[in-house]
Amino acid sequence: MQSLLPKRHRRLLIILALVVAAAVLFPSEQNSPNASQRQTIDLSAKANNKLTLDPLTEMTSAKTEPSLANIQQREKQPQLNTTTEPKPANSEVNGSQIKQATLKPELVDATSTTLQPLKISEAAKPAESAEAEPIATKISEQLSDSDALGTLESLKQGGELHLGVRYPLALSIPLSEMPSEPEHFYTLKRQTVKSGDSMALIFSRVGLSARTLYNIDQLGGEAKKLRTVHPGDTLDFYLDDQDRLVKLNYPQSKFETLVIERDQQQKFTARIDTQELEVRTSFAQGTISSSFWNAGISAGLGQGQIMALAAVFGWDIDFALDIRKNDSFMVLFEEHYIDGQYAGNGDIIAAEFINQGDIFRAVRHDDGNYYTPEGRPMRKAFLRAPVNFKYISSSFNPRRLHPVTGKVRAHNGIDYAAKVGTPILAAGDGRVTKSGYSKYNGNYVFIQHSSAYMTKYLHLQKRYVKTGQRVKQGKTIGTLGATGRVTGPHLHYEFLVHGVHKNPRTVKLPTSTPLKGEKKQRFMPIAKARIEQLDNTKRVLLAMN
Known part of the structure; x- marks a missing residue:
């Protein structure tokens, strides 16, 4: 044999034989456990009357969890005897058999300083002797902030975490550096x-x-x-x-x-x-039995609302002389609230007035003016009455007697009895043609409104306008008095059309231009909705009566 192999080859053969012998006598720790090692798991139900197949089950049920230092110490000592009797080396599970898991980002709870438990499949669970003491029974050690930061840094670089170990998450929350304002007392x-x-x-x-x-x-x-x-x-x-x-x-x-x-x-x-206003819609309705003013108060309207309602229909109804018993009205109006507290009334948004069988309806447009549901302005060229109705003492007297003769006749005008000093208003826009005094008329004012229309105001206490002065509708031109040939204070009012006297309460007055084009298109849906509100409210009230 020695003659057949060169000396160099014989040396290699000896080295190989030594390596094989060493492998047989000293097996590697990386080898998988053989069949005898697997048999060390106690499959009987004698101990504690339970089947222990997974050592991690005992680990999680323990009161404490193993720390990183515990596992590292276990890895350095692969053969740990759990009893006083020596066990074969192959009956122990070395530390390398505990598989490591890479921490996934979705398993980190950003609001907690601990890591959520990782779920491990059955195939990844290591085998361990039932007689071995669980690692979780050892006291867990907390990592310092520097160790936690180092662990997070290693995770960013692809490092691994050990199962069953709590890793603190170092959170650095800077305190507010806003300077505190000094308290001021006023x-x-x-x-x-x-x-x-x-x-x-x-x-x-x-x-x-x-x-x-x-x-x-x-x-x-x-x-x-x-x-x-x-x-x-x-x-x-x-x-x-x-x-x-x-x-x-x-x-x-x-x-x-x-x-x-x-x-x-x-x-x-x-x-x-x-302050931010909350606008609510409310309503009121009333039937006149003694006077419009009393009916408005009974309906829950304020004084300003009563006057505003009269102003809306003041071009069509003479509230001083035309109101009759059983006339009725209904009003939709705004109410203002601030922080849930009542803060006052707003505008009238729609109203209906029934006077002597005639029905008048008005709707407020977004321009602040009132129109009929068809889009015709409520405002006319002339007021029906040049004196505010609230100053008129008598009501429901269509057959007024002439204050001097005591007879019922038209005497070319209408008389309004009221207290001395009651304001007298211009019925329409125009120019004062005469402002003076005479034996029979007392203090008087004549206003020419156009080539066709003229109004006259007699027996004034005082005159506030001069001849040639231009006036606007509703302007106070004087106060009611008892000057001239009279027996008591009153206003004598005349309305002439082309020089002919007409009854101011029944004469057909010129109207303003109705809405057209885009303004009318914008108004009609508003009018429709408001009129429906009025009709629905009337039906509800009738059903309640």
Whole structure:
């Protein structure tokens, strides 16, 4: 044999034989457990009356969890005897058999400082002796912040985490560095405007200088509202610890307030603070038994609403002389609320008035004017009555007697009996042709409205217009009196068409131009919806009666 193989080959053959012998005598720890090793798992139900197939089950049921240091120590000591009797080396499960799992991003709870448990399939669970003490019974050690940061950094680089170990997540939450504002305390001084007060006097009472008032007055704009304060108004002054004005509040209405405020540059600014309004729709209806005014009060309308309703239909109905018993009305109107609290009434949005069998309807357009449901303006060239109905004392007297003769006759006009000083209004736009005094007419005013129409106003107490002056419809031209040939205070009113006397209560008056084009297209859906509201409300009220 030695003669057949060269010396070099014989040396290689000896080395190979030694390697094989070493492999047989000292098996590698990386080899899979053989059949005898698998048999070390106790499959009987003698111990604790349970079948232990998965050592990780005991690990998770323990009160504590193994830390990274525990597992690393276990890996360094692959043969751990759990009893006082020596066990074969092959009966132990070495640390390399515990498989490691790569942490997936979706398994991290961003709001927690711990990692969620990983789910491991049955094939990935390691086998361990039932008699071995679970690793989870050892005290878990917490990683420091530096170790946690290092672990997260290793994860970013593809590192692995050990199963059953809690890893703290270091969260660095910087504290707010916003500087805390110092507390300021102000003194409130409320002033109620008295008769004869001026802003200079009010500022002096509060202890503010005239210079402060001058600086505010120079702001102009909204600040000019301070020039027109009225008795009963309230002003709230907020002063700092040096008695300097910081803020001034002047309520303009229930939902608007003028605010004068000192800014960081020690300069004053003016603005209007407006509270958000909630607009609701309400309704009222009434039937006249004694007077329109009393019927409106009984229906829950305010004085302003009653006058507004009369103004809507004032071009078609003489509320001083034309109202009769059993006339009726219905009104849809706005109510304003601030923070759920009632803050007053708004505009009339639709109304119906039935006068002596004639039905009049009006709808408010978004331009603020009222129109019939067909789009014709309620406003006419002339008012039916030149005197406000609320000043007329008598009602439901269609056969008025002449104040002098005591007879019932037209005597070329209508008489309105009221108190001396009652305002008399121009029935329409025009030019004053005469303003004077005579023995029979007393103080009088004649107004030419066009080449066809003229109105006359007699027995005035005072005259507020002069000959040649132009006037607008509704302007006060004088006050009711008892001058001239009269037995008591009243207004004698005449309406002439081409020089012929006509009954002002029945004469057909010229109308304004109706809505056309885009304005009418925008109005018609509004009118339809409002009229439907009126009709539906009437049906509901009838059903309730």
